[in-house]
Amino acid sequence: MRGPGPIQERPTVATVHLDAIRSNYAEAVLRAQGRSVIAVVKAEAYGHGAVPVALALVAAGCQRLAVATVEEGRALRDADVEVPILVLGGVHDAPLLAVEAGLTPVVHHGEQLEPLAAAARRQHVQVPVHIEVDTAMHRMGVPAGEAAGLAEAVAAEPSLELEGISTHFARADEQDLGPTLAQLSCFREVLSALRNRGIEPPIVHCANSAGLLAGKPVLEALPEANAVRPGLMLYGVRPAAHLEAPLQPAMTFQTRVTHVHEVQAGDPVGYSALFRAQRPTRIATLPVGYADGVPVAAGNRGAVCIGGERHPIVGRVSMDFISVDVGEAAVSIGDEAMLFGCSAAGTLPVEEAALAAGTIAYELLVRVSDRVPRILSDAPGVREDARRV
Structure with a gap:
């Protein structure tokens, strides 16, 4: 904790602990029990910074990543990330951009095939694709009863390769695993229908973080799966309290006290x-x-850590400030304050x-x-050797 003194720059930062991400990835690999781990780095790696996180994961042995959009995938390619990158949300109106970047699109319905095939033919390449099957999420994906037909259509197109097939769990974070x-x-049943037509996609994946942490009941229910697709757990967060795992928080959101003043009983604040x-x-x-990124709803409900105590x-x-009731605690201008994560100011899980x-x-x-600048750190709490991105 730093004492009073002038602050030379806005002190609000998010420290990203790359060692924690590597540790959480190792936990995912352990729980995958030999299955390939497709690491989800969409939405800037859940806010942590897609490029540094992707590079750290690849260095740790990850051989396949997943993003939500073509733009996200191209940003990784621009940063020299060379492993296969799955585009979970599909390519929409950008099939040529996806093909040029060597991305692997997920297809959700038949109308996506011809634009992809045309882009592949234009580039003189065969494009690997994955099919997402809707098995109860009712958000994206081909209906289960139509999946075999879509798979046949992909297999019949010389410019496309049916590399994988997946579904997405809607309720794997619940204690009742019945729906999952x-x-x-x-x-x-979809996989069986495909086999009956002589189609066996090389990669089969379903388990998200919740499914992977649920363990045997989920993993053993699909022996055909040879890959898993964790996201949240890589960043040290459990999808639900009952899903226990030795995960390490990967982000610390922190700032410093910029002003301290006294108020009397009845005085309004803010x-x-x-x-x-x-x-x-x-x-x-x-x-x-x-x-x-502080939710408006945190007012009069949330807390921060200063000096090892929650206030x-x-x-x-406000847009740029929050007020914290520190009572009689020895809090001074320049003291570190932590909104979530783990630092010298204390511990406050993001959950x-x-x-x-x-x-x-x-x-x-x-x-x-x-x-909010991201500071990359290889050790939790160590900021001196970190660099801003």
């Missing part, structure tokens, strides 16, 4: 006087707000911060905005 097992049963002091107290102002966020979250704000950890991670 029903999805797997449906998916196995916009619209949504908080009034119940007693004489001290309010610390932090230079971080909803433009940086409540009070009043409305708890999300719960207090009425949201989920996924959202809290990805909403940390671009104006």
Whole structure:
């Protein structure tokens, strides 16, 4: 904790612990039990920075990545990431861009095939594709009853290669695995229908982080699967409290106290006087707000860590600032304050911060905005040797 003194720059940063990501990837590999691990790095690697995270994962042995969009995939290619990259959301109106970048599109319906095939023919290449089957998510994917027909159409097109097939779990983070097992049963029927037509895609994948952490009941229900597709767990977050795993948090969202002042009982704090002091107290102002990723809902509900103690966020979250009731604690200008993660200021899991704000950890991670510099660190809490990106 740093004492009072001038602050030369805006101190709000997100420290990304690459060693934690490597450790979590190793845990995914262990739990995959010989299956290939397709690491999901969409949405800037869940807010951590897609390029440095992808490079760290590849260096750790990861041989296949997944993103949501063609643009995300091309950004990795521009950073010299050479492993296969699966585009989970499909290529939409950018099939040629996807083919030029050597990306692997996921197809969800037959209308996507001809544009992809045309782009492949134009580039004189055969493009690998994966089919997503809708087994109960009802969001994207070919209906299970139509999957074999789509697979036949891909197999019949010389410019396309049916490299893989998958489905996506809707409820694998629940303690009742019945719905997930029903999805797997449906998916196995699709695989059987494909085999009856002489089609066996080389890569079969279903398990997301929740499915992988659920363990044997899920993994053994689909013996055909030879790959898993974790995302959230790579960043040190459990999809649900009952899914236990020795994961390490990969992001610490932190800032420093920029102002401390006293208020009296009845004094309002912040916009619209949504908080009034119940007693004489001290309010610390932090230079971080909803433009940086702090949910407005965290006002009067959330907390931050300063000096190893948790203090409540009070009043409305502003665009650039939040107010914290530090009471009589020895808090000074320049002290480190942590919104979630683990640092010298304390420990506050992102899951708890999300719960207090009425949201989920996924959202809290990805909403940390671009104006918050990411600091890459190979050791939790070590900032001296880190570099900004």
